[in-house]
Amino acid sequence: MNERELVMIRIQKRDEYLLKKIGEYGILNNRTIDKIYGGAVQYPVRRRKKLADEKYIVKNNKYCSLGANGRRYLEEELGMENIREVASGKYIRTRIGKVAEILMAIEKMYYTYPSWKLKNRDIVSERKDKYYGEIISKTSGKSYFIYNLGKIDSTKYVSRAISLKKRYIQEVRQEIMNKASNGKMERVILLAEDKTVMALYNESLMSLNVKEQLIIPWQEAGFNLIGKIGSENIEEKVVRYLYKDYDDPDWAYADYTTSDGQVVVLVTNDGEKIVKVKQSEIINRYNRTNKFKLIVVCLESQYVKFEKEFKEFSNVRIRTVPDGIL
Numbered sequence: 001m002n003e004r005e006l007v008m009i010r011i012q013k014r015d016e017y018l019l020k021k022i023g024e025y026g027i028l029n030n031r032t033i034d035k036i037y038g039g040a041v042q043y044p045v046r047r048r049k050k051l052a053d054e055k056y057i058v059k060n061n062k063y064c065s066l067g068a069n070g071r072r073y074l075e076e077e078l079g080m081e082n083i084r085e086v087a088s089g090k091y092i093r094t095r096i097g098k099v100a101e102i103l104m105a106i107e108k109m110y111y112t113y114p115s116w117k118l119k120n121r122d123i124v125s126e127r128k129d130k131y132y133g134e135i136i137s138k139t140s141g142k143s144y145f146i147y148n149l150g151k152i153d154s155t156k157y158v159s160r161a162i163s164l165k166k167r168y169i170q171e172v173r174q175e176i177m178n179k180a181s182n183g184k185m186e187r188v189i190l191l192a193e194d195k196t197v198m199a200l201y202n203e204s205l206m207s208l209n210v211k212e213q214l215i216i217p218w219q220e221a222g223f224n225l226i227g228k229i230g231s232e233n234i235e236e237k238v239v240r241y242l243y244k245d246y247d248d249p250d251w252a253y254a255d256y257t258t259s260d261g262q263v264v265v266l267v268t269n270d271g272e273k274i275v276k277v278k279q280s281e282i283i284n285r286y287n288r289t290n291k292f293k294l295i296v297v298c299l300e301s302q303y304v305k306f307e308k309e310f311k312e313f314s315n316v317r318i319r320t321v322p323d324g325i326l
Contacts, residue, residue, distance in 0.1 A: 009054045011073065015047070019056065019066070021104060023074045025114065026086030027065045029097035032104055063093055098148060099132045102191065105223040109230035110135035130172055135189075137230040144187045145179075147172050148218065149201060151193035162200065169201055176208045187212040189226060190271075205271050213271035225268065228326050235265040238297055241321050251280070254294070260317070261293030266306060267326070274309065281313040299323045 011019075018036050022028055030048075037044040052059045056070040065086065066074070074080040086096055103112040114133040132146045149169060154161040172190070179185040188210055192198035201215060214229070216222040228234060235255045239246050246256040246263070253276040254262035264273050277294055284292040293315060298306050300320045310316040 009050055009056070011056075015051065015056070016073075016078075018051075018064075019070050019074055020078065020080065021100065022057065022064060022066050022070065023080055023083040025096055025100040026084035027063050027093055027096050028100050029063055030061070032097070032101045033064060035105070063097055095132075102146060102148075102218075102223065102226075103133055103135070106135060106227050106230065109139070109227045110137055130175055135226075135230070139231050140233075142187060142230075144189050144212070144214070145176075145185050146189045147176075147191065149190055149192045149197050151218075152196045162196070165197060165200055166204075169204075173206070173208055176210065176213075180209045186210055187214075189214045189216060191216055191218040191222065193218040205275060207272055207275045210272060212268075215269045215271050225326065229268060234267055234326070238265050238267055238321050238325065239263055241325055242297065242319060251292075251294075253277070253280070258295065260295050263295045263297055266296055266298045266302070267321075269302070277310070277316065278313065281310075281315055284315075293317070295319055297321060299326075 014036055018028070018033060021032075021036075030044075033048065034044045037047055048057065048059050048064060051057045051070070052064075052067065054069060055067040056073065057064045058067045066083065071083060074083060086093060099114050103114060106112070112133060112135050115129065115131055118134055119127055119129060130147060132148055134143060134145050136143045149172065150165070152158065152161045152165060176185060176188055188208065190201065190213065192201060192215065198215070198217060207213075214226075216225060239256050239258070243256075243258045243260075243263075246258045249255060249257050249262055251262045253264065253273060255265045256263045264277055266273060277296065280292070280294065294317070296306055296310065296316055296318045298318065298320055299322070301323050303318065303320050306318055310318065
């Protein structure tokens with residue numbers, strides 16, 4: 001027996017979690033793995049190499065999948081069945097890596113169901129559905145379907161990339177509206193990977209006939225916000241910071257009634273609420289009763305965005321709360 005065969009590795013708690021998640025999703029990207037091992041810069045790199053050397057994982061500069069010893073560990077030590085295999089295509093690996101990245105980031109607050117566990121493989125249209133998965137809050141029981149709007153990848157053919165992205169956004173919207181009309185979706189979270197895509201989505205914002213249409217950036221702060229949405233009543237927490245007394249809303253799309261008027265909390269950047277506020281202001285432009293005075297509440301960091309959003313509507317007042325409230 002040579003020296004190489006004598007090398008052993010002790011599987012630690014985080015290693016075991018990593019192997020279980022690779023077995024569950026089929027593949028993890030390196031960003032997700034870095035989060036598993038904490039904030040240290042070099043430790044995740046060294047640990048990946050050690051696990052790869054011992055054939056627990058197979059790694060490259062973007063992803064990790066299961067190695068022979070990793071599969072054996074899951075089957076024999078943990079009794080894991082239905083270990084997932086993933087095709088080698090770039091698109092599918094990128095997609096699954098991102099599905100795992102978002103769902104694993106919020107799994108403490110939600111029950112998470114990746115898309116392949118939900119889609120009916122016998123129905124062609126469902127196999128082509130674009131959602132990443134469904135999450136159900138462990139606190140409120142609310143269900144959200146997650147979509148990733150992506151980013152603008154091309155730097156050479158930007159105009160064409162933007163045109164394609166607009167088409168993709170429209171396809172996502174149509175899918176959501178179709179499922180909402182059949183009662184299959186009530187709430188959605190749309191993640192944008194860069195500011196350009198976020199702006200493209202917002203410039204043509206429309207109601208999708210769902211209860212919530214949350215438009216959130218694909219970044220750590222966005223993932224944290226999704227976690228808060230699943231574990232707290234953000235609307236009440238925010239309104240309680242500003243008002244001592246508040247009651248149920250008089251307007252269907254407001255969150256609360258206060259002495260100032262109807263409060264609409266937009267901390268979660270809910271597109272449905274934004275559209276309804278604008279529609280209400282157009283209809284009630286000259287109605288100055290308290291019932292139609294709308295108070296938009298947002299984070300301090302969102303003030304400029306919503307000031308631009310509602311600049312045409314003088315009857316909309318914007319109040320802010322500190323970002324740290326969340």
